[in-house]
Amino acid sequence: MSTKARYAALFGRGDSTDRIEFFSDAVFAIAMTLLVLDIRLPDITADQLNHELRELLPQMFAYALSFLVISLNWISHHRKFRVITGFDDTLTRLNLLLLFLIAFLPFPTSVLSKFGSETSAVVLYAATSAAIAGSQVLILWYARRANLLDMSVDRDVYRLMVYDGLVSPFVFVVSIGIAFLSPVGAMYSWIAIAPLSWLASWWAGRSDPASERLG
Numbered sequence: 001m002s003t004k005a006r007y008a009a010l011f012g013r014g015d016s017t018d019r020i021e022f023f024s025d026a027v028f029a030i031a032m033t034l035l036v037l038d039i040r041l042p043d044i045t046a047d048q049l050n051h052e053l054r055e056l057l058p059q060m061f062a063y064a065l066s067f068l069v070i071s072l073n074w075i076s077h078h079r080k081f082r083v084i085t086g087f088d089d090t091l092t093r094l095n096l097l098l099l100f101l102i103a104f105l106p107f108p109t110s111v112l113s114k115f116g117s118e119t120s121a122v123v124l125y126a127a128t129s130a131a132i133a134g135s136q137v138l139i140l141w142y143a144r145r146a147n148l149l150d151m152s153v154d155r156d157v158y159r160l161m162v163y164d165g166l167v168s169p170f171v172f173v174v175s176i177g178i179a180f181l182s183p184v185g186a187m188y189s190w191i192a193i194a195p196l197s198w199l200a201s202w203w204a205g206r207s208d209p210a211s212e213r214l215g
Contacts, residue, residue, distance in 0.1 A: 062113035122179040130172035160204040
């Protein structure tokens with residue numbers, strides 16, 4: 001066996017994802033913490049407090065929105081790595097891509113909080129969020145292709161995970177087109193993620209024999 005082949009056998013693949021998960025958790029946590037740094041009160045008197053708090057509402061909205069986006073992506077990542085039983089170089093790189101985007105999210109959040117009525121601000125935020133959600137699906141797809149998923153993840157469970165994962169990138173990509181007509185309308189369109197996720201889960205599970213028996 002060549003040196004390169006021995007090197008690949010030693011370092012190219014492994015059975016434990018603990019370090020990937022610990023490092024990922026740290027990046028998620030730091031990104032969530034950085035979001036709040038954009039919310040600051042200027043040097044004001046007590047008489048100005050109510051007015052300044054109202055002025056901070058866009059920043060608070062952007063903070064809450066991105067906290068929710070990161071939280072949902074952390075939950076999704078956590079669930080995936082409960083059934084991803086190993087790693088290789090490609091999976092590690094895909095996970096780093098996801099973390100790159102998560103760490104970047106505080107920037108479009110800051111832009112959205114200041115220029116939420118501008119098309120470019122909404123497009124930047126939607127594109128980043130779509131890329132984050134898309135990278136989650138890519139990680140799942142690659143893990144299955146590389147035989148890194150637990151055997152308990154059958155075809156129907158995998159399909160349910162994929163359908164559910166595709167909802168967010170779909171909605172965010174569609175909202176980019178809406179943003180050129182109405183930036184505020186594009187932000188409202190993000191609400192559609194919740195009912196569409198439910199619909200995608202129902203659609204993916206409708207052929208499940210257990211679901212049919214219960215029905």
